[in-house]
Amino acid sequence: MTSLPSHTNKKLGLVIDLDTCVGCHACATNCKSWNSGGHSAPLTDYDPYGPQPDGVWFNRVHSFEVKRGDRPNLTINFPRSCLHCDNAECVTVCPTGASYKRSEDGIVLVNTDKCIGCKLCSWACPYGAREFDADEGVMKKCTLCIDRIYNENLDPEDRQPACVLACPTSARHFGDLNDPESKVSQLTAARHGRDLMPELGYKPTNKYLPPRARKIDSADIGAPEELEPFEADGFLGWLDKVLSK
Amino acid sequence: MHPAFSVIFFTTCSGAGYGLLAMMGIWGAAGMLPSERWMGLAGLLFALTLVTVGLLASTFHLGRPERAWRAMTQWRSSWLAREGVMAVLTYIPAALFGLGWVWFEDTTGLWAVAGVVSAILAWLTVICTAKIYHSLRPIHQWHNDWTVPSYLLLSIMSGAVLMSVLVHLFGAENPYIQGLTVVTLALGWGLKTLYWGFNKRSSGLPTVNSAIGIDAAGDVSVLELPHTSDNYLMKEMGYKVAQKHADKLRTISHVTGFALPLVFSALAMFIDGYAALAAVVLAWGLCSLGIIVERWLFFAEAKHTVNLYYGATKV
Numbered sequence: 368m369t370s371l372p373s374h375t376n377k378k379l380g381l382v383i384d385l386d387t388c389v390g391c392h393a394c395a396t397n398c399k400s401w402n403s404g405g406h407s408a409p410l411t412d413y414d415p416y417g418p419q420p421d422g423v424w425f426n427r428v429h430s431f432e433v434k435r436g437d438r439p440n441l442t443i444n445f446p447r448s449c450l451h452c453d454n455a456e457c458v459t460v461c462p463t464g465a466s467y468k469r470s471e472d473g474i475v476l477v478n479t480d481k482c483i484g485c486k487l488c489s490w491a492c493p494y495g496a497r498e499f500d501a502d503e504g505v506m507k508k509c510t511l512c513i514d515r516i517y518n519e520n521l522d523p524e525d526r527q528p529a530c531v532l533a534c535p536t537s538a539r540h541f542g543d544l545n546d547p548e549s550k551v552s553q554l555t556a557a558r559h560g561r562d563l564m565p566e567l568g569y570k571p572t573n574k575y576l577p578p579r580a581r582k583i584d585s586a587d588i589g590a591p592e593e594l595e596p597f598e599a600d601g602f603l604g605w606l607d608k609v610l611s612k
Numbered sequence: 613m614h615p616a617f618s619v620i621f622f623t624t625c626s627g628a629g630y631g632l633l634a635m636m637g638i639w640g641a642a643g644m645l646p647s648e649r650w651m652g653l654a655g656l657l658f659a660l661t662l663v664t665v666g667l668l669a670s671t672f673h674l675g676r677p678e679r680a681w682r683a684m685t686q687w688r689s690s691w692l693a694r695e696g697v698m699a700v701l702t703y704i705p706a707a708l709f710g711l712g713w714v715w716f717e718d719t720t721g722l723w724a725v726a727g728v729v730s731a732i733l734a735w736l737t738v739i740c741t742a743k744i745y746h747s748l749r750p751i752h753q754w755h756n757d758w759t760v761p762s763y764l765l766l767s768i769m770s771g772a773v774l775m776s777v778l779v780h781l782f783g784a785e786n787p788y789i790q791g792l793t794v795v796t797l798a799l800g801w802g803l804k805t806l807y808w809g810f811n812k813r814s815s816g817l818p819t820v821n822s823a824i825g826i827d828a829a830g831d832v833s834v835l836e837l838p839h840t841s842d843n844y845l846m847k848e849m850g851y852k853v854a855q856k857h858a859d860k861l862r863t864i865s866h867v868t869g870f871a872l873p874l875v876f877s878a879l880a881m882f883i884d885g886y887a888a889l890a891a892v893v894l895a896w897g898l899c900s901l902g903i904i905v906e907r908w909l910f911f912a913e914a915k916h917t918v919n920l921y922y923g924a925t926k927v
Contacts, residue, residue: 369686419841427838429921435830445824462693463682484675487692493750495845495918504675561825566817567749575825
């Protein structure tokens with residue numbers, strides 16, 4: 368049923384730190400690697416070794432430059448994937464019931480056996496989270512690694528999305544954003560986590576942590592504003608005098 | 613948005629078909645058309661052929677056309693599903709109305725009711741089509757108050773222009789029918805002009821800053837894209853049409869879709885015989901061309917918010 372659940376017990380999602388993301392694309396490549404054999408497999412590639420390689424990815428890392436007047440420019444590396452919105456209109460527009468949002472954990476999924484490939488859900492997503500698999504004729508999207516997070520064959524510490532596990536700077540965090548005590552909720556509160564395009568009213572679950580204020584002056588980190596000249600005496604003082612001549 | 617041929621063909625072709633079906637239903641029920649077999653057969657067959665060909669074309673852009681029947685199941689939430697349901701339902705009163713007109717040569721009483729119901733269902737189907745686009749909040753050029761009235765009125769207009777050809781072919785000219793064609797052309801032109809004006813003046817609320825969640829930090833520009841060649845998002849939603857081409861096409865649409873058909877349709881009210889027939893046929897041909905251009909622009913000029921991630925400054 369493509370009507371949205373009135374309430375979800377959990378809101379599983381990601382918190383992504385734009386301060387520490389270095390734009391290495393490890394999350395995107397590990398996502399591609401895991402999901403090529405996972406719930407939505409295959410993640411089709413077209414012309415992968417040719418001049419115009421293309422294919423289905425659930426996670427794309429953009430890099431932006433922010434010009435801030437007198438202050439130095441800021442580089443923002445921005446990983447973009449499904450935000451598992453509360454008000455997921457990609458689900459409500461689906462004419463077949465292939466798209467759905469789970470009432471138990473809020474994860475938005477596609478049943479590729481029912482999908483007719485009309486692409487309307489990808490039009491309804493403001494964030495470009497859904498990508499069409501032209502080989503299979505169906506729409507695909509991030510599953511929040513549903514086949515990892517509940518997978519009892521994996522060690523408990525590995526029951527997290529592939530993108531989170533791959534991140535070398537711990538810029539990605541996974542958890543229940545419905546639980547105010549969870550690590551992700553606390554991080555969001557402490558760092559003023561943002562919704563993307565809140566003006567459209569999709570109420571995304573995933574949050575993005577804006578970059579912290581940059582410390583660019585020596586005073587910002589507690590160092591002296593200027594270094595005092597070194598006054599030496601004894602042998603070093605004599606050497607300084609000789610060399611200064 | 614990528615202007616897919618199948619969807620342009622579907623919306624213009626089915627739009628005209630539903631418009632003609634509604635005209636047949638309303639004018640037929642009102643007793644303004646001869647309840648003569650061949651007129652009914654020609655009009656309803658042509659209307660339903662346009663509708664059916666358009667609907668079939670719309671399935672060609674599906675990744676899995678063989679599953680198209682599933683598209684009617686989610687009518688509680690999806691305008692696309694509602695459109696499918698209404699499209700199928702419309703055939704029922706249309707077939708009954710056709711039975712009365714073509715078989716019994718009767719368009720009165722219960723047959724007339726079937727005609728009016730077909731018109732209402734035809735209009736509701738077109739409204740559902742328009743609502744598919746109108747409901748998409750990431751696309752400002754569609755998610756505004758002008759989209760639904762434009763679709764409905766342009767469907768009625770396309771149907772009226774066809775109705776003019778039909779009545780002239782069967783020698784059933786009538787100043788009311790021809791007058792309505794002129795009026796719908798004028799109203800359609802006005803409404804579409806307002807639609808284009810609105811989209812020229814305004815743009816969507818999201819910005820690249822809100823798209824990446826750093827609202828007040830400064831001017832944001834793309835440093836590096838995530839991939840080296842165009843992906844699905846850029847091919848499907850990143851369609852760009854040069855402003856000078858769009859303006860030229862809009863002029864073509866103004867002239868062929870509305871201005872000239874208006875002139876020829878009005879002219880047909882004052883002349884008769886083959887000259888009048890030529891005028892309404894010319895009006896129909898030009899109008900069809902203009903509406904296809906109009907529909908192409910409807911898609912090509914629509915800017916999806918995902919473009920903000922790929923360098924667009926506004927959508």
